Structure formats: structure tokens, C-alpha cells
Amino acid sequence: xxxxxxxxxxxLDLQRQAHAADPAPAHAVRRxxxxxxxxxxxxxxxxxxxAVSQDFGNRSATETTLTEIVPLRAAIxxxxxxxxxxxxxxxxxxxxxxxxxxxRLLRQPLGVxxxxxxxxxxxxxxxxxxxxxxxxxxxxxxxxxxxxxLFADALQAAVAEFFASEEVAVLTxxxxxxxxxxxxxxxxxxxxxxTAVGRLVAQAAAKNLTPVTLELGGKSxxxxxxxxxxxxxxxxxxxxxxxNAGQTCxxxxxxxxxxxxxxxxxxxxxxxxxxxxxxxxxxPDYTSIASERHLQRLHGLVDDARQQGATVLxxxxxxxxxxxxxxxxxxVLLLNVHAGMRVLQEEIFGPLLPIVAYDTxxxxxxxVNARDKPLALYWFGSDSAHRDQVLAxxxxxxxxxxxxxxxxxxxxxxxxxxxxxxxxxxHGEYGFRQFSKEKPVFLQSRWSAGxxxxxxxTPRVLQLLRWLARRA
Numbered sequence: 292x293x294x295x296x297x298x299x300x301x302x303l304d305l306q307r308q309a310h311a312a313d314p315a316p317a318h319a320v321r322r323x324x325x326x327x328x329x330x331x332x333x334x335x336x337x338x339x340x341x342a343v344s345q346d347f348g349n350r351s352a353t354e355t356t357l358t359e360i361v362p363l364r365a366a367i368x369x370x371x372x373x374x375x376x377x378x379x380x381x382x383x384x385x386x387x388x389x390x391x392x393x394x395r396l397l398r399q400p401l402g403v404x405x406x407x408x409x410x411x412x413x414x415x416x417x418x419x420x421x422x423x424x425x426x427x428x429x430x431x432x433x434x435x436x437x438x439x440x441l442f443a444d445a446l447q448a449a450v451a452e453f454f455a456s457e458e459v460a461v462l463t464x465x466x467x468x469x470x471x472x473x474x475x476x477x478x479x480x481x482x483x484x485x486t487a488v489g490r491l492v493a494q495a496a497a498k499n500l501t502p503v504t505l506e507l508g509g510k511s512x513x514x515x516x517x518x519x520x521x522x523x524x525x526x527x528x529x530x531x532x533x534x535n536a537g538q539t540c541x542x543x544x545x546x547x548x549x550x551x552x553x554x555x556x557x558x559x560x561x562x563x564x565x566x567x568x569x570x571x572x573x574x575p576d577y578t579s580i581a582s583e584r585h586l587q588r589l590h591g592l593v594d595d596a597r598q599q600g601a602t603v604l605x606x607x608x609x610x611x612x613x614x615x616x617x618x619x620x621x622x623v624l625l626l627n628v629h630a631g632m633r634v635l636q637e638e639i640f641g642p643l644l645p646i647v648a649y650d651t652x653x654x655x656x657x658x659v660n661a662r663d664k665p666l667a668l669y670w671f672g673s674d675s676a677h678r679d680q681v682l683a684x685x686x687x688x689x690x691x692x693x694x695x696x697x698x699x700x701x702x703x704x705x706x707x708x709x710x711x712x713x714x715x716x717x718h719g720e721y722g723f724r725q726f727s728k729e730k731p732v733f734l735q736s737r738w739s740a741g742x743x744x745x746x747x748x749t750p751r752v753l754q755l756l757r758w759l760a761r762r763a
Contacts, residue, residue, distance in 0.1 A: 294462035296471045299432075302460050303475055306403045306430040309457035315399060316428040318375055324425045324458065325374070328418065329367045331453040335445060336360055339414050342441040346410070348579035348618045354534065359415040362700055366419055369702040369719055370426040377426065377723045380732075388763060391736040398727040400428035402478035407469060407492070409484045410436040410581055411538045411640070417446060420481045420504070421459065423722025429479075433461045434472045438582060470495065477501050479726060483540070484508075485638070486663075486711050504715030504725060506540070507708050508638045511665040513543035513695070514655050514681060516672025517552065521559045524671035524693060529563035531669070531695020533622060536578040537642040538585075541667035541689070541696055544639050547655045550648040557604070557624060557646065564606055564622050571607050571621040579618040580641060586618050589641040593623055595633045596645075602626040652677055656684050664688075666712035669695050688712050 313320075332339075336356075343359075344350040381396040404424045408417035417435050424431045433450070435443040440463070447461040454460070462468065473480065473495040482492045483506040496503045513528055515521075532543050548556045568577050580586040597603050607621035622642040628635055634645050649655040659668070668687040670678055678692060688708035691698045699706055707716025717725050735741075744752055 293464040294468060295464075296468065299462055299468070299471060299475060302432055302456060302462070303403060303477070305457050306432065306460075310400070310402045310430055314402075318378060321374060321378075321426055321428055322371060324454070325367050325371050325422065327453045328422065328425065329364065331449050332360060332363055332367075332414075332418070334453075335449040338445050339442065339449075342445045343413060343439065346413075346439040346441050347581050349575065350535070350578045351576045354576070354578065355414070358534065359412055362415060363418055363422070365700070366422045366702055366718070370422055370723075373720065374426055377720055385733075386763070388740075388759060389733075391738060393734045393736075395732050395734070397730045397732050398427075398724070399730055401726055401728055402429060404429045404431045404726055405472060405475065405477040405480045406431055406433045407472060407480070407482045407484070408433065408435050409540075410438040411535065411540065413439045413442045414446070416483045416506075420717050420722065423717045423719075424481075424726050425459075427723050427726040429726055430457065431459050432472070432477075433459070434469055435461065435463065437463075437465045437469070474498065479504070481717070482506070489713070502715075504717060505708070505713045506706070507666065507711065507713040508540040508640070509663050509665045509708070509712040510544040510635075510638055511541055511667040511669070511687070512659050513546045513669040513671065514659070515546060515548045515552070515556060516652070516670065516674055516677050517549045518672040518674035518677065519552075520673065521552070521555055525556065525559040526563040526566070527694045528669070528671065529560055529567055532644055533564060533567060533577075533642055534696070536580060536620065537622075538578070538581060538640050539696065540640075541699060542640075543644065543669055543695055544665075545635065545645040545647060547647050547649050547658060550650055553626075553646070553648050557626070560624065560644075561604070561606060571619060573617065573619075577619060580620055581618075583618065585641070586620060589620055589639070589643060592634045592637070592639065592641075592643060593625070596625050596628060599629070599632050601628050601632060601634075601645075652680060656681060659685050663711040664709045666708045667691070667696075667698070686710075 340352045340355045343355055383394045383396060385392055385394045406420050413435055417433055421431055435446055443463045447463055450459050450461045473492045476499040480496050480501050481504045482489060486507045489505045489507045493503055528543060568574055571577050593603060604624040605621060620642055625634055625645045628645045634643060664686050666688040668685055668690050670681050670692050686709055689698045698704055702719040705716035705721035706718045707713050715725055743755060
């Protein structure tokens with residue numbers, strides 16, 4: 292059932308009051324909430340999986356388990372293992388001129404956090420930030436995408452079963468509710484989605500000076516080095532591109548390949564894709580495109596590239612009527628592409644891969660740097676000097692070397708973008724800190740030299756200050 296804007300305000304007020312009554316939940320309380328979140332996932336896993344598949348048209352249950360349920364359970368275990376240490380005040384260095392005083396950081400919950408999650412990984416991207424939010428001692432309101440309505444209803448029912456509404460609640464509704472949600476005075480707002488919508492979310496949050504974590508997207512490059520083993524490297528690239536039919540914010544969006552290896556790369560990539568998916572039409576392992584509008588947009592990208600002279604290689608030519616009915620789209624490789632084509636301008640979010648040939652590594656790096664900073668970057672090769680050059684001379688949200696996507700699954704690494712691909716980050720301790728106020732505290736000693744510089748400012752005080760200025 293859709294949530295009204297007045298219900299949104301009531302839930303926000305309820306959680307604010309609950310936070311005021313318990314602004315610093317104890318370790319046992321936080322651990323209990325994480326345990327209940329884990330029990331929720333276990334109890335509703337099959338229902339979530341079925342709902343996501345119905346919302347998409349088809350999505351493999353194994354794929355949902357691999358990409359959503361397994362990472363969530365790992366994130367919860369990681370948080371439970373480290374929670375007590377994360378909660379401890381942290382001693383930091385104190386300038387010697389203030390000894391024997393001490394300095395520390397006190398990590399405190401922010402209050403009520405809003406989470407707006409997208410349709411492509413509806414379970415993971417709703418509950419992954421929630422793990423960090425709950426570990427940090429906050430309360431949360433969740434707004435899942437209206438484009439996965441069956442999943443949103445299942446999530447709302449699950450959360451209502453395992454959490455009191457003053458702890459966590461799910462709001463379902465259309466884009467109008469989403470706009471009201473982003474404009475509400477949360478203590479922090481998390482949004483995952485497109486860069487264009489992220490700009491609007493940031494503007495809405497700014498009216499309340501609400502800090503935001505924006506997990507956006509963009510065009511994540513895969514740089515194939517001349518030293519790359521095309522056997523292993525290309526198979527990993529194919530997997531990263533085609534999981535969830537490319538509907539992944541950190542999927543490789545285009546590949547940069549040394550010109551002499553272009554033909555061998557294309558042949559190896561086609562073979563790897565067809566090994567992973569012996570057929571695409573009707574294959575239960577191959578995810579459908581989530582909506583008819585999105586499918587039409589992808590075909591429009593191919594048509595635009597073809598009309599502008601690109602070489603179009605379809606792995607199952609025709610993408611016939613049955614595939615259209617199932618909203619499935621076989622992979623398409625695009626060669627001889629140029630910057631004027633939409634496929635090199637827009638985030639693809641589907642099983643299309645433009646392939647750009649380069650002559651020197653400097654040229655490949657310049658190609659990446661001429662575009663917005665990506666959410667992810669991938670490099671394949673064995674030449675450590677080339678690898679280090681790419682790492683040093685490009686800026687991206689995250690990097691996987693000789694693989695795709697897997698940096699996202701490391702709970703000891705932060706996840707987040709930079710510039711147009713996002714701001715802020717979460718996962719593990721980085722998420723705990725993102726959703727906490729690290730309050731600086733100075734503890735003055737009984738014995739302090741501060742009185743030596745109090746007024747009146749005698750010549751002796753001035754002489755002391757000059758001495759301190761030279762040594763501080």
C-alpha cells in the first residue's frame with residue numbers, strides 16, 4: 292500500500308522522538324538490530340528472490356543470491372565482529388603545548404537516516420547502507436524504487452515483521468513520494484541512482500542542509516593492457532559485463548584495447564560470453580531488462596551507433612520477437628565507435644559494450660580522463676609499471692585489478708564515487724563513520740599551562756608567545 296506524505300512525516304517524527312529518548316544505543320541494542328536484519332534476510336530470501344524475478348520479467352535465483360543475499364550476510368557478520376571496537380572513543384594526538392591534556396573522538400549516532408534505493412539491485416542497495424546505519428546506532432526510513440513494486444511490498448512486510456516502526460520502516464509509493472522523501476529533514480540521506488536524479492536529490496536535501504551520500508554511476512572503463520592474458524582477463528570482463536544483463540552501476544561501460552590485440556580480444560570476448568550463456572533467448576540464467584522503456588533505450592543506443600558508422604556485432608543476431616516479449620537482450624559489441632555516439636556519452640546500463648582501440652597507454656589514460664570521473668575502473672594485465680601508472684594518473688570511485696565488480700564486495704574497503712559518480716561512501720567501518728558524528732573532545736588536565744598566556748598581556752606573555760610560535 293502506498294505511503295502518503297503525511298504518513299512520511301508521522302514516521303519521521305516518531306523516529307526522531309525515539310532517537311531523542313535513546314540517542315546513544317548500547318552495543319547490545321545495535322547488535323540485536325543487526326541480528327534481526329540477518330534473520331529478516333534469511334526468512335524472506337525466497338520471497339525476495341521471487342519478487343525481484345517477477346519485477347524484472349526474469350532473474351536467476353542464483354544471481355540474486357550471489358549478488359544480493361551473500362554480500363548482505365557478509366556485511367552483517369563483518370559489522371557484528373567489529374562493532375564494539377568501532378564504538379570505542381578514539382584517542383588522537385595532542386599538541387605538546389597542551390600536555391598533559393588529552394584529545395579523543397567520540398562517535399555518536401546522527402539520528403534518522405533516509406535511504407532511497409534503486410531497482411537494479413533492490414535488496415542489496417536498500418539494506419547494505421542500512422547495515423551501517425544500524426551499526427552506527429541510527430534509525431532509518433527506506434524508500435525502495437517504484438519500478439520494483441513487488442519487491443517493495445515484500446520489503447515493507449519484512450521490515451514491519453522484524454522491526455518496530457520507530458526503528459526502521461519502509462515507505463512505498465511513486466516518484467512524487469520519492470521527491471517528498473528527499474525533501475524531508477533527515478539527519479542524513481543516502482541515494483543510489485543516476486547522476487541526473489542525484490543532482491535533484493542533492494538540491495532537495497540542501498534546503499534542509501541535510502548531508503547526503505550519493506552513489507551514482509557513469510561510464511566505468513575497462514582498460515586491457517598489452518600484457519593482459521586474454522584467456523582469464525576476458526572471461527572476468529564478460530562476467531562483470533553480463534551479470535544482471537549489464538544493469539549494474541559499476542559494470543564495465545566500455546573497453547579500451549590495444550589496437551594490435553583488437554581482433555583477438557573481440558574473438559575471446561565473444562567466446563567467453565557464449566561459454567557463460569550458451570544461449571540468451573529464454574536462458575533462465577540470463578536476466579531480463581527491467582522495463583520496456585529501458586529496453587527501447589538500449590535498442591536506440593545500438594541504432595544510433597549503427598547509423599553513425601559503428602560496426603555492430605550481435606551475439607544472437609536479431610534479438611527476435613520472443614526475446615522482446617521476455618524483455619531479454621543478447622549482448623552487442625560495438626566497434627569503430629566515436630565520441631559523437633550516444634553509446635559513448637550516456638551510461639549504458641545494459642548488455643552493450645563499446646570497444647575503443649588505443650595505440651599507447653597514455654592515449655588510453657587520456658581517453659578516461661577526458662570524461663567524468665567514473666564510479667569504477669578496471670585494469671587487466673601483468674605489467675606492474677603500467678598498472679601503477681593507471682592507478683596514479685586516473686581518479687575513480689574504486690578499482691578492481693584483473694577482475695570486475697569484486698572491490699564492491701570487500702567490507703574493509705569504502706564504496707563510493709567521486710565527482711559526478713557520487714559523493715560520500717559506506718561499507719564496514721567507513722559506513723559506520725559516515726553515519727556517525729565524530730565529535731572532537733579535549734580533556735583538560737588539572738595541571739595546565741594555559742594561565743601563562745591569559746591577560747594582562749605583559750612583555751613576558753609576548754615573549755612566551757614568540758617562543759611558542761617558533762616551536763609549535
